[in-house]
Amino acid sequence: MATPLLALDSVTKEFGSIRAVDEVTLDIPESEVTAVIGPNGAGKTTLFNLITGRYELTDGQIELRGERIDQLEPQDIVQQGLARSFQITNFFPDLTALENVRLAAQAQRTGLTPGALLQHYDDQSETREAARDVLKRLDLLDIAEEQAGSLAHGQQRHLEIGIALACDPDLLVMDEPTAGMSPDETVETRELVEDLAEDITIVIIEHDMDVVMRVADRLAVIENGSLLTVGPPSVVREDERVQQAYLGGETA
Template identity: 90%
Template structure:
């Protein structure tokens, strides 16, 4: 079997006496959507924070393309090819949609040094052009010059995804992309994920099981900080342990 694009080996995290993540080993395959599901408190968001460098590991290691990324700073991990969209919107509210995405593109290329931030966008048109392509892909080009704070909730969430895409990732980690959305916005976001999955490897935490079952190639089910099972959706959903822990009970 080919080397996984992203590999977690015995990943653990303790906060004092609390074992938030306990020995998770999981391979993320290239060009697939892997959905991480589980009840509240299962450790999903903590796992994402470990993958993206927001938390340091207590034990284990994480590799991207066979190279260890645990211990790197979050921005270093982004520059290695792994970007994240957050459960809550994460942008500069007073800047336009275009400027938010342009800054992310510029940071990926040069870093967000004070000098880079002060440089006029006409001095380096490449990040701006890349940002426009991202917004076009997300069907947000018509609101490119609108302040991010003025956008509808669904547009803000898509903009946040666009900021991650501007970093040109090989792996996109998505934390609750449909949270707080209307049914119509949820459908639009599901279709967006399906479109992005055509050329980006995606790891997603999502509570809407209809979305999960439609977009995921593999499911990874967590319970009490541990990995309960992982596999194709049709196999995982028939697992009695999964039904007891998640699918047959209260949603996370």
């Protein structure tokens, strides 16, 4: 069996007496979309924070391409090819859309050191071109010179995805990309995820079950910090435990 792109082995996180993530073992295959679903408070975002290095593990380990990453800083994990888009927008609102993406591309290539940030404009042509390519892929090129804080909500969420894409990831971790979107914006974002999945492995937390069922190759269901089951959507949705824990009730 092929080595998974990302492998979680008995991943555990405790906050005092609370075990938010409880011995989760999960393989993420390359070139697939894996959706992590579960009720509010199930531990999904905490799991993402462990994968991306924002939290330290209490126990277990995480490997990317067979190499441990759970002891690395978040910026070093990005350098290894794992990028994340957040549940809330995460950009510089006073900078243009293009500059936000360019800074991410620059950080991936040189690191955001003071010297790198003070490069002469002409020396930034490569990263500016890379940023424009990202915006073009996201259909945001027409707002490249607009301040990020002035964009519509859906555009801001797509820009945030663009910032992650500028890091040239092999694995993109997406935390509720359709949160707060209108129905039309949700459809656009679903189509964007489907497009990105053609050449990037994706792990996604998403509450909109219509989006999940359309984009995911596999579902991983989390309940009370533990992995309840994992499998194709058609199989998981018929699991009685899943219906009781999640699908049969209010989506959250």
